[in-house]
Each structure stands twice: as C-alpha cells, then as structure tokens.
Amino acid sequence: MxxxxxxxxxxxxxxxxxxxxxxxxxxxxxxxxxxxxxxxKHQTTVSRLHLALGVFVRAGRLGEVWPAPMDVVxxxxxxxxxxxLFLSKARLHLAAGGANIQGAPDLVAEVLSPxxxxxxxxxxxxxxxxxxxxxxxxxxxELEAVEIYRLTGGIFRREADxxxxxxxxxxxxxxxxxxxxxxxxxx
Numbered sequence: 001m002x003x004x005x006x007x008x009x010x011x012x013x014x015x016x017x018x019x020x021x022x023x024x025x026x027x028x029x030x031x032x033x034x035x036x037x038x039x040x041k042h043q044t045t046v047s048r049l050h051l052a053l054g055v056f057v058r059a060g061r062l063g064e065v066w067p068a069p070m071d072v073v074x075x076x077x078x079x080x081x082x083x084x085l086f087l088s089k090a091r092l093h094l095a096a097g098g099a100n101i102q103g104a105p106d107l108v109a110e111v112l113s114p115x116x117x118x119x120x121x122x123x124x125x126x127x128x129x130x131x132x133x134x135x136x137x138x139x140x141x142e143l144e145a146v147e148i149y150r151l152t153g154g155i156f157r158r159e160a161d162x163x164x165x166x167x168x169x170x171x172x173x174x175x176x177x178x179x180x181x182x183x184x185x186x187x
Contacts, residue, residue: 009029010031011027011030011077012027012076013076015079023035023036023037024068024069024081025081026079027077027079028080028124028127029077029078029127030078033119035115035116039113041141042111042141045185045186046067046111047067048185049109049111049139050065053065053084053086053175053180056177057086057175060177062175063086063087063091063106064086064087065084067083067084068083068084070100070101071100072085072101072104073100073102074103074131080124082108082109083139084108085101085105085107085108086174087101088106088174091104091106103131106133107133107135107137107174108128108136109136109139110138110139111141112139112141112142121138125138125149125156129151129154129155132151135149135150135151135174136149136156141186144163144164144182144186145161146161146163148160148161164183164186167181167183170182170185
C-alpha cells in the first residue's frame with residue numbers, strides 16, 4: 001500500500017516569521033526560496049536601472065519605482081521581492097496599505113546572478129505571467145543584455161533582446177518616451 005505524501009505550503013503569515021538575516025526570502029507556490037546577498041555587479045546594475053527609470057517616472061508623475069527589498073504579495077503562497085518594480089498611477093492602490101504591494105506590478109525587472117539565473121528566467125517568469133505582470137525584464141549583467149517579455153492575451157511573449165553589443169536603447173510601451181542606453185546601465 002502506497003502512503004500518500006502531503007506537501008505543506010507556506011503562506012504569507014509564515015513568511016512574516018522568516019529571519020531578517022541579510023538574505024532574500026521569497027515564497028513561490030508555497031515553497032521557501034532563500035538567496036544570499038547579491039554581489040556588487042548585481043547591485044550596481046540594479047542601482048543604475050533604478051536611477052534611470054525612477055528619474056523618468058518621477059519627472060512625469062507616472063507612478064512609483066521601488067528596488068528590493070519590497071514584498072510583492074501575489075497570493076497567500078506567492079510572495080516575492082523583485083530587484084526592481086514599477087507601479088503606474090493606475091495600480092498605486094496596490095501599495096495603499098503601506099506595508100507591501102498587494103498584486104501584480106506593471107513592470108518587474110530581475111537582475112540575474114549565477115545562483116538566481118534559473119529561478120529568475122523560468123520560475124519567476126511563469127509566476128509573473130500567471131499573476132498578470134504586464135512586462136518582465138530579465139537583466140543579465142554578464143552578457144550586458146536584457147530580455148523583454150510582454151503580456152499578450154495572458155501569455156508572456158518574448159518581445160525583444162537588447163544589448164550593449166548592439167548599442168541598444170531600453171524602451172517600453174508602458175512608459176512612452178523612456179529611453180535608457182544600456183551602455184549607461186552596464187558601464
């Protein structure tokens with residue numbers, strides 16, 4: 001006779017008891033993911049991207065841009081801390097509680113690290129697609145490139161691959177007029 005295995009899914013309530021130990025703690029489908037503090041190259045990329053995106057959004061009063069750590073509660077068993085997120089004015093109500101974001105941001109950017117590559121490229125991409133993030137950027141500081149996914153009919157489509165090698169400019173229809181030279185992000 002086979003024994004049935006019951007898997008315990010962690011919830012946001014469990015998440016609140018995780019230690020503040022300098023590591024990133026996230027829940028994806030109730031499973032606990034822990035990542036060590038990122039390296040300098042990763043943080044420099046996040047910082048430059050945050051500055052470029054934040055200045056544009058703030059100047060136009062288009063919403064808000066936040067870097068990690070910022071809890072994004074997609075469901076009771078899905079709580080993530082994207083490297084960078086944008087909430088348009090239309091979605092600012094998701095941050096009204098003041099403690100976290102309750103729902104899908106308009107734009108999420110994850111900056112790859114050697115230990116997060118698979119999670120960011122596959123697991124989180126599927127998660128963000130499932131919950132309706134409108135655009136997802138996978139930023140690779142090693143290749144100095146960005147993969148851009150846009151939600152179309154509930155499915156992420158890989159819309160563009162931009163890189164410093166091609167001297168590309170990062171743009172998005174979510175923020176008309178935004179132009180970020182990748183050479184500025186990865187220099």
